[in-house]
Amino acid sequence: MQKTSVQDITSWIENINNGLTGGTCYSPKFLKPYHFVTLALELKRYQEKDIQIPDALATYAATMGLWDAIELPSPIAISKNKRASNFFPMEPLKSLNTVQNSAEKIMGILKTHCANKESAESLSCMLLELLENCFAHAAIDQGLHGLVCAQPWANGKLAQIALVDSGIGIRNSLGENPELRSRLDGENCCELATEYGITGKPQKGHTGYGLTLARDLIEQNNGNLIIISKSELFQSCEKKPHKQYCELPWHGTLILLELNTDRALDSADVFNKWPLPKGYTNEDFDF
């Protein structure tokens, strides 16, 4: 199954923008979780109530929780059993409790698609980190909670997880760390955030593991990671990095993960490759 391209996402964001500024939002024939989380967050931001979706797409949109996410009554009733087996519909991250609950629900769907038990454990660890970040960076005061949505495609041997928030963006977040300001002047902030040890809050003990773990695991899996924050984009697809400026910015941060479900994930291998302080080795402790 073909992985999502940068062009797919940037043109979709343009499409949403067209729809919200008086035109029509043209939908691709094949919808993925990232389409729904981005659309829902923008509809919520614009407080759009009049949504017309073609019948052919409406059932799928309802299944993925589009109307629930924007707090409007769904025109189509979807059985919970159908959702539970094949999809993780959009869920707003309204509290810290929902972070772990959402991660558990997503893993309930994805774990049967993982290559082995260690892969499921690794995916769960990464997911929890990213969901916590997403929750922490959302503009909750405006009612714009972070959103997460996921779907595996068994025949395509691929799974996608999409997260969005409407917060201050990675550049502003990293800019809180004075030591990073000179690097931010010349570098793509989304790529910088995937580097080991990069954080906006070093004084609070944060070590910025989430996006580093995500990139390392996705590259190990030969998968696809796309990060868009405001007008900056970084992608690592099948280990090939790409970064660019986006003419039409996203009002927050979008993280898209695509995993090859027939390939293993091994977070222990990732942790073992992260640098240790001078003088320490991986054999220093006998836990």
Add this chain to the structure above:
Amino acid sequence: MKTSIFKLSISDTFKHTSTRAEGIQAREKLIQLLKTHEKLALDFAHTQITVSFIDECLGVLGENMGREIFTNKITLENISPTLKSLLTHIMTRRFNDAA
């Protein structure tokens, strides 16, 4: 102070083990237990845990106590290979920061 070892199951004791805030709550619980027990044996069986939780709970505790006291007072049981790699990474960073 009683000379006792208190065994604590992480999965039974802490409902949520994902966020930094939950890691801080767990650390405070461990500090309280260390006031009434000489040693703690932490059982990580059936636990889904994050880097952030471990860093905030055990990493900060280790940094504050120092390596020698931490390893003397706290033992860790049922550690998966993934968790072992993670713990090694976090604890070395924190012990190094404390040194």
